[in-house]
Amino acid sequence: NERPDTFAPVSGLSDVKEIAIAARTNAALKHDGSIWTWGDNPSGELGNNSPSFEDDPPVQYYVTLPVRVSLTAKAIAVAGSFMTFAAVTENGSLYAWGNVGSGCGRTESHSKVPINLNVPASIVDVTAAPGAITALDSNGRVWQWNPFETCASELVNGLSNVVSISGNVALTNDGSVWEATFDAATTFPTGFQPKGLTDVRVISGDSHHVALKN
Numbered sequence: 001n002e003r004p005d006t007f008a009p010v011s012g013l014s015d016v017k018e019i020a021i022a023a024r025t026n027a028a029l030k031h032d033g034s035i036w037t038w039g040d041n042p043s044g045e046l047g048n049n050s051p052s053f054e055d056d057p058p059v060q061y062y063v064t065l066p067v068r069v070s071l072t073a074k075a076i077a078v079a080g081s082f083m084t085f086a087a088v089t090e091n092g093s094l095y096a097w098g099n100v101g102s103g104c105g106r107t108e109s110h111s112k113v114p115i116n117l118n119v120p121a122s123i124v125d126v127t128a129a130p131g132a133i134t135a136l137d138s139n140g141r142v143w144q145w146n147p148f149e150t151c152a153s154e155l156v157n158g159l160s161n162v163v164s165i166s167g168n169v170a171l172t173n174d175g176s177v178w179e180a181t182f183d184a185a186t187t188f189p190t191g192f193q194p195k196g197l198t199d200v201r202v203i204s205g206d207s208h209h210v211a212l213k214n
Contacts, residue, residue, distance in 0.1 A: 010026075010028070010038065010066060011064075011065055011066075012036075012065055012066055013028055013030075013036060013066055014030075015030050015031045015032070016028045016029065016030055016031075017029055017030065017031050018077065018078055019078075020078045020079050020080035020085065020128075021080050022039075022045050022080040022081060022082060022083055022084065022085060022098065023040075023082050023083055024039050024040035024042070024045075025037055025038070025039035025040055025041065025045035025046065025080070025083075025085075025098075026038055026039050026080075027047075027069070027078050027080055027085055028066065028078075029075055029076075029077070029078045029087075032074070033073075033074025033075050033076070033089075033090065034068055034069075034071075034074075034075070035047070035068070035069040035071060035075050035078055035087055036066035036067065036068055036069065037066060037067060037069055037085070038063050038064060038065060038066045038067065039062065039063070040061070040062050041053070041061040041062070041063070041112075042054070042083060043083045043084075043098045043099040043109075043110040044097055044098050044099075044110045044111055044112030044113070045080075045083055045084075045085060045097070045098040046061075046063065046067055046069070046112075047069035047070060047071070047085060047097040047098070047112070047113060047114055048067050048068060048069055048070050048112075048113070049070060049112045049113050050063070050067065050112065052110065052112055054109070054110045069085075069087075069097070069114065070113045070114065071087060071089070071095060071114045073089035073090065073091060073093065074089060074090045075087045075088065075089055075090070076088050076089065076090050076124075077124075077125050077126050078126075079126045079127045079128040079133070080128055081128035081129050081130055081167075082099065082128075082130045082131070083098045083099035083110075084096060084097075084098040084099050084100065084128060084133065085097055085098050085128070086117075086126045086128055086133045086135075087114065087126065088123045088124065088125060088126050088135070092121070092122030092123050092124070092137075092138070093116055093117075093119070093123065094116070094117045094119045094123045094126060094133075094135050094143075094145075094153065095114035095115060095116055095117065096111070096114065096115060096117055096133060096145070097111050097112065097113060097114045097115065098110060098111070100115060101146075117133075117145055117153050118153070119135060119137070119143050119145075119153040121137035121138070121139070121141065121143065122137055122138040123135045123136065123137050123138075123143070124136055124137065124138050125164070125165060126165075127165050127166050127167055127168075128167070129167040129168045131146055132144055132145065132146045132168050132180075133145045133146075133153075134156075134165050134167070134168050134170075134180055135153065135165075136162055136164070136165045136170075140160055140161045140162045140163065140172075140173075141155060141156070141159065141160060141162065142155075142156040142159045142162050142165060142170050142180055142191070143155055143156065144156050144168065144180050156170075156180045156190065156191050157190045157191060158178075158190060158191040158192070159172075159178055159180065159191035160172070161173045161174070162178075164202075164203065165203075166203045166204050166205055166209065167205045167209060168180045168181065169203050169205065169209050170191065170203075171200055171202075171203045175198060175199045175200050175201070175214065176193060176197070176198060176200070177193065177194060177197040177200050177203060177211055178191040178192065178193055179191065179192055179193075179194060197211055197213075198213075199213050199214045200212065200213050200214070201213065201214050
């Protein structure tokens with residue numbers, strides 16, 4: 001299918017409350033809790049079991065009209081980065097699809113439908129950055145899942161009282177900023193503070209971040 005090269009309304013989408021993007025795929029979360037995707041599907045980013053480039057033989061698959069992600073529970077948040085999408089459902093579960101790694105006994109590095117990451121906490125928000133999904137739970141703790149390093153979501157050491165997350169960065173209730181990163185020696189995520197950032201009100205970013213101070 002021909003790819004558009006100018007801005008235009010997305011056909012068939014209305015009542016959208018949140019959007020997310022991956023490398024070549026887009027996602028929209030509607031107020032009814034459904035998630036819709038459109039664009040390329042090299043690793044299953046559409047999330048509805050469509051043909052993908054990971055198939056044998058590979059299939060170059062691109063859609064311009066949004067398709068519904070195969071997620072039965074209502075979603076409250078969606079995030080995307082590179083070739084991965086993640087979503088939080090209203091019961092606090094965390095799901096991912098697309099490039100999800102080949103660990104945990106999986107024989108393929110991608111999933112064309114959402115898989116439950118089985119976080120042992122009630123998740124309220126999620127963000128994504130290249131190589132990691134970061135989630136915030138109802139107790140102000142941060143969890144991170146690296147599909148290339150770990151089989152399950154891990155609690156980020158040294159982080160608490162978190163009020164918002166963006167990419168792999170967290171903002172705590174005292175205005176301090178923390179970055180969650182995987183320790184190469186232990187494969188467990190650890191939080192550390194970038195120097196010179198205090199009294200922060202808003203954070204935003206993916207592989208690069210911006211902080212707005214009070």
